Amino acid sequence: MLRPHPSVPVLFLSDLSPQALLLRQAPLAATSVRPLASPLRIGGLTLPNSVVLAPMAGVTDLPLREMSVRLGAGMAVAEMLTSDASLVDSRKSMQRRRHSTNEGIRSIQIVGSEPQQLAEAARRNVDEGADIIDINMGCPAKKVCRKAAGSALLADERQVGAILDAVVAAVNVPVTLKIRTGVSRDRRNGVAIANIAERAGIQMLAVHGRTRADRFLGAAEYDTIAAIVDAVGIPVLANGDITDVEKAHHVMQATGAAGVMIGRAAQGNPWLPGHIAQSGVGSEAIKPNLAERFALMRGHVAALHDFYGEFLGTRIARKHTGWFFDTLHREMPHTACPWKSRFNALGDHEAQQALLREAELKLLTLKPCDRSGGKAA
Numbered sequence: 001m002l003r004p005h006p007s008v009p010v011l012f013l014s015d016l017s018p019q020a021l022l023l024r025q026a027p028l029a030a031t032s033v034r035p036l037a038s039p040l041r042i043g044g045l046t047l048p049n050s051v052v053l054a055p056m057a058g059v060t061d062l063p064l065r066e067m068s069v070r071l072g073a074g075m076a077v078a079e080m081l082t083s084d085a086s087l088v089d090s091r092k093s094m095q096r097r098r099h100s101t102n103e104g105i106r107s108i109q110i111v112g113s114e115p116q117q118l119a120e121a122a123r124r125n126v127d128e129g130a131d132i133i134d135i136n137m138g139c140p141a142k143k144v145c146r147k148a149a150g151s152a153l154l155a156d157e158r159q160v161g162a163i164l165d166a167v168v169a170a171v172n173v174p175v176t177l178k179i180r181t182g183v184s185r186d187r188r189n190g191v192a193i194a195n196i197a198e199r200a201g202i203q204m205l206a207v208h209g210r211t212r213a214d215r216f217l218g219a220a221e222y223d224t225i226a227a228i229v230d231a232v233g234i235p236v237l238a239n240g241d242i243t244d245v246e247k248a249h250h251v252m253q254a255t256g257a258a259g260v261m262i263g264r265a266a267q268g269n270p271w272l273p274g275h276i277a278q279s280g281v282g283s284e285a286i287k288p289n290l291a292e293r294f295a296l297m298r299g300h301v302a303a304l305h306d307f308y309g310e311f312l313g314t315r316i317a318r319k320h321t322g323w324f325f326d327t328l329h330r331e332m333p334h335t336a337c338p339w340k341s342r343f344n345a346l347g348d349h350e351a352q353q354a355l356l357r358e359a360e361l362k363l364l365t366l367k368p369c370d371r372s373g374g375k376a377a
C-alpha cells in the first residue's frame with residue numbers, strides 16, 4: 001500500500017464510503033507515460049507518488065497540507081517564507097513555520113535575492129525540521145519581484161547560479177527549485193535556468209508553464225516544460241492549469257515529466273491531488289461524494305480554527321469554504337442558494353459548522369435531476 005510518510009496514515013478516497021459514490025472516472029487507456037502513482041525520488045527521499053500540492057501563499061498552510069497528504073497527495077509544499085531574518089518572528093512567518101509529522105515529507109519554500117541570506121534561511125529551516133528546501137523563482141507578485149526575488153531572478157542567470165550554489169552548499173537535505181518557463185514570451189530561458197540548476201546540484205524542478213510576464217494570463221504552455229525535461233536528468237514536475245485526471249495525463253504525455261504539481265484546482269478540493277495520484281491505480285479513481293466532501297470540509301474548518309484560533313480561523317475558513325461552494329456550484333449550477341454569502345456573514349466556528357450541516361442536508365435531499373442542474377442524472 002502506498003503511504004505518504006511512515007507516520008501518516010493514507011486515507012484512500014475509495015475507502016471513504018463506497019455505497020454513495022457521486023462520480024466515477026472511466027478506466028484510462030494504457031499509455032507509456034510514467035504512472036502518477038509511481039513513487040518519486042528526490043535526492044535520498046522518496047515520495048509515495050508523483051502528484052504534489054503546489055506551494056500557495058495564504059492557502060497551503062499546515063491544516064491544508066496535512067489534509068491533502070492524508071488524502072493521498074505525494075507531498076504538499078509549504079507557503080513561501082521570506083529569507084529576510086528580520087522577519088522570522090513576524091506573526092505571518094511564525095505561522096508559516098509551523099510544521100507537523102502529519103504532513104509527510106516537509107518541503108519548505110524560501111524566497112529572496114541574496115545568496116548568503118537564502119543559504120542562512122535554508123539552514124534555519126533545516127534546523128527546524130525541513131526535509132527539503134525549495135527555492136521560489138516562480139512568483140510574479142510585485143511585493144516579491146520588487147526585491148528582485150521570485151520570478152524576477154529568471155532575468156539574471158548569474159545570480160540564479162550564485163543563489164543555487166550557496167543554498168546547495170549550505171544544507172545536507174535535497175534542494176529543489178520552482179520556476180516559470182522564462183522571463184517573457186520573447187525570452188523563454190527555462191532550459192538555460194534548468195541547466196544551471198542541475199549543475200548546481202538541484203534535485204528536482206517544478207515548472208509552471210507560463211513566463212514571468214504572463215503572470216496568470218492565458219493558458220499554460222507545455223512545450224517549454226517538455227524541452228526542460230529533455231535537457232536535464234533530474235525529475236521535473238509539470239505545473240499549470242491541471243484541473244483533473246484527464247488534464248494531468250495529457251500534461252504527462254505532452255511533457256514526459258516525472259510528475260505533476262496541482263495548485264488552484266485543489267483550492268476547496270484538498271482531495272484532488274490524491275484523486276489524481278490514484279487515477280492510475282486499479283481500474284478507476286473515485287472522487288469523494290457529496291456527503292464525504294462535506295465531512296472533509298467540516299474537518300478542514302475545525303482544523304483551521306484549531307490552528308489559527310477563533311478570530312483568524314473564522315476568516316480563513318470563509319476563504320476555503322467559498323472555494324468549496326464555488327466547486328459545488330459549478331457541478332450543480334442551479335444550487336445558487338446563497339450558501340457562500342451566508343457563510344461569510346457568520347462570526348464563529350459553531351455557526352459555521354451548523355451552516356455546513358444545513359447545506360449538506362439540503363443538497364443531499366435534492367433529487368438527482370436537481371443536483372445536475374436539471375440535466376438527466
Ligand SMILES: Cc1cc2nc3c(=O)[nH]c(=O)nc-3n(C[C@H](O)[C@H](O)[C@H](O)COP(=O)(O)O)c2cc1C
Nearest residue numbers: 054055056057079080136208240241242262263264
Ligand atoms: C494564491 C496563490 C498563491 C501562490 N503562492 C505561491 C508561493 O508561495 N510560491 C510559489 O512558488 N508559487 C506560488 N503560487 C503559484 C502556484 O504554486 C502555481 O505555480 C500556479 O498557481 C500555477 O499552477 P495552477 O494552475 O495549478 O494553479 C501561488 C499561486 C496562487 C494562486
